Amino acid sequence: MIEPLKALIIFGIVTTLLAIIFLPKYGLYSRWKRNRRGMKRVLVEDALKHIFDCEYKNIFCTTESIAGSLLISTDEAAELLTRLSTMGLLVTLDNGVKLTAEGRSYALRIIRVHRLWERYLADETSVPPTEWHSSAELAEHKLTTAEAEALAAQIGNPNFDPHGDPIPTPSGEIPPKKGHSLLSLNSGEFADITHIEDEPEAVYAQLIAQGLYVGMQVMMIERSNERVRFAADGEEIVLAPLLTNNLTVAPITEEEHRITSPLESLASLKIGEEAKVLSISKAMRGQQRRRLMDLGVIPGTTIRAEMKSASGDPTAYNIKGALVALRQQHANMIFVQK
């Protein structure tokens, strides 16, 4: 029989080795998987996407910016551009590069798959928002056109991705860029968030952590060079101006839709109190949103809080005559008027 101490040491070594190899994110196996992204086709497609993005935003693309966005050296980027132009996907002009019609349609196909996948993740899975983009970066190179179309049909042919970007149609149509930066609003002006840029990842994660989402209503309170103060769905938020650059908004004009004070949520009801549903936060998506709407949680429905569970959460609500328990995290996202 092996001595117990020796056995324990061997066990410890084996466990550590397995962890080093298979640990999610940091393990050798997942690193190897990530490194395979350096393949040629992936680079070509990522470069096309980057150039298209520049053209869409009316800025100039350079060899350096391509190298920076693809995490390759400038020499490799230059070589890549030559490859693209011999493939007939782009032409070189004096002040930069321009996609040919063929290159543009290739880029749009990749973008369509990317955004469809993000929409799918947002609506049909529980993958957290900060991981949508990186997952789509992988999926866009893997899915075939037929698979992408099947996915689009399955999720109801959406027009926008969850960040508010339009999804190109199968024939490659995409509307011109619209909306303004949040910084363009004057104090007291109201607007809807139409787009939250998902790159760089760290900035996006910070915006998501603030509870911002596409479709949220904002009102500018004050802005200075150091900070921007604004109300989002009535709650005050303070951000650095750099962060607000990632937010695109569209002003709203109709007076009656303006949210002037913080919204009350269903979770704020005391037992026995009644309230009318105003809206379900757009941050609640997919199955959970559909489930609530199926149960009759729609604007105008009157809901009464009936009782709390013995452990305090969830709470049971009377919705259209049925007793339905909802968790606090979900009740927080249903806005009501008492």
Added chain:
Amino acid sequence: MKTTNKESILSAANTLRWEIGEHIHDSLVESIYADANQIASRAVTVPTEKPRFNFDKRLDKLITSRWFGFPLMFLLLAIVFWLTVEGANVPSAMIATFLVDTIHPWLKGLFTMVGSPWWLTGLLVDGVWLAMAWVISVMLPPMAIFFPLFTLLEDFGYLPRVAFNMDSLFRKAGAHGKQSLSMTMGFGCNAAGVVATRIIDSPRERLIAIITNNFSLCNGRWPTQILIASIFFGALVPAHLAGFVTAGAVVGVAMLGIFFTLVVSWGLSKTVLKGEASAFSLELPPYRPPQLWQTLYTSLIDRTAIVLWRAIIFAAPAGAVIWLVSNIHIGELSVAEHFINWSNPFGILLGINGVILLAYIIAIPANEIVIPTVLMLTVISTKLTGVGDGAGVMFELDEATAVADVLRAGGWTFLTGLNLMLFSLLHNPCSTTIYTIYKETKSVKWTTVATVIPTVMGLVICFLVAQVWRLITF
């Protein structure tokens, strides 16, 4: 003229496509509800709205109260378990006497009379028939008591309130409150527990409940736990405390199972199941007087009979395998003894032994036959005489002390007993449950996960306990 008209409509549609925004589906649902409301308000007259019945309200207040909610739940569950254990003893013994002590010799006589060769008699009567007899006698009575009681509580409307009260705990583990029900059902039978997860209407939480159901100690494992605990834990203390310590050890193992259920649920929801879709809502139906006869029928036919039938189907070939491995000889020794000798060092490393390893491999169809198999294998591998009925014939002994003598002769120590109890809690689900998991998930991947996770946990934990135990006692 016509074509330009069509083109202009198409181009208008194309521009408008980007104007309608991303929440067109919401607006559709809202307008459907609004229309339905309008139609209903014109066509339906509602008598002045009744508040929820007073009785319902009062009962809900008591059941979900901060102070009485949980004690009441534990009390009711304790009563259900007590009724099951106590009520099943007598019929179990009666069925065992009938199938094993009466029918078995009679069948053997019948086979000999018609001149069947000894190996056919052994294979069919000692192997197949005994395995089936054991599964039926251990499995049927507790299930026939537990399931109807459970269904009555469900019908009355109490169980949804349990899920309501327990949700907070399960939410923290990334699971659904209704998992408390499928978990409790698992204490009766894991296969039935897996089927019971159908009440969980959120895909991710349902998978979690299915994969972790095996951590509920099922009624096929309770007798093993009680027997081994009374031999190895009960013997540690004076006789008048033995019963108390035995019960404590068994309840401890069951609690450990609940602990693992929560921990593994949490781990699954944070890793492999992170991306699965999830939605929570829990309907609390009004209280209803339970329908006694219908309950009896559905719980006996839908739950008990189906599960029992599956178990018998799986047990029959296992009985044949058990008989064959003990009776086919290669050289001097039987296949079973070869395997036991070969796997013994590994078993010892895990704090158990080769007999237990082999018993868990060949008794995979039903946990009920593990102890009879262990006893039979111990007898043939140690060449004990005067106990048991021969190679490949599973048996049980009436007295725990007699079992203890056989096991000690097989080289069992306190560590072996402790680790057997742990391994009985943490090992692959029985084949009936594995098959049920596959039927419910339709996925080889999740079935494999549900099988491999508890097995690996069992091996690792037994190994660690054995090493630490040896370090302490040396």
